[in-house]
Amino acid sequence: MILGDLLGSPVHDARGARLGRVADARFVVDGSPGQLMAQVRLLGLVVSPHSAASFLGYERTGLTQPWPLASILRWRHRGSFLVMWADIARVSADSVQLREGFTAYRPDLNAAGQE
Numbered sequence: 001m002i003l004g005d006l007l008g009s010p011v012h013d014a015r016g017a018r019l020g021r022v023a024d025a026r027f028v029v030d031g032s033p034g035q036l037m038a039q040v041r042l043l044g045l046v047v048s049p050h051s052a053a054s055f056l057g058y059e060r061t062g063l064t065q066p067w068p069l070a071s072i073l074r075w076r077h078r079g080s081f082l083v084m085w086a087d088i089a090r091v092s093a094d095s096v097q098l099r100e101g102f103t104a105y106r107p108d109l110n111a112a113g114q115e
Contacts, residue, residue: 001091011047014089014100020049022096024107026082044084045096046107080107 003025011019024046030039081104089099 001093005093006045006091006096009094009096011045011083011096011098013098013102016097019098020047020080022046023048023080042085044082044105045088046080046082047104048080050079081105082107 006022006025009022011022013019022045026043026046027040028043030041083098083102083104087099087102088096090097
């Protein structure tokens, strides 16, 4: 499965309640570069209850201009959260299911995984 297949997929909790859609993914660069690149791994998925559209970079805490666009995108993605890859129980062709007791983190790039 490629990332493009996951984007927009519905996300459900362990009991089957719909939480939103996959709006983005977070990756971590581990270690120093090798011959071509550093190792990259998937940290988790960003789930948005209102929109599966991209954040267009406005999840970064310091971006506020142009203010109309920043305001609209923040409103559209209100309630979004980051779920770590370890909290994902199952990924199928038509949905993502989270494990029981998953933790929802803030989706901000500056805060990802730090709460």
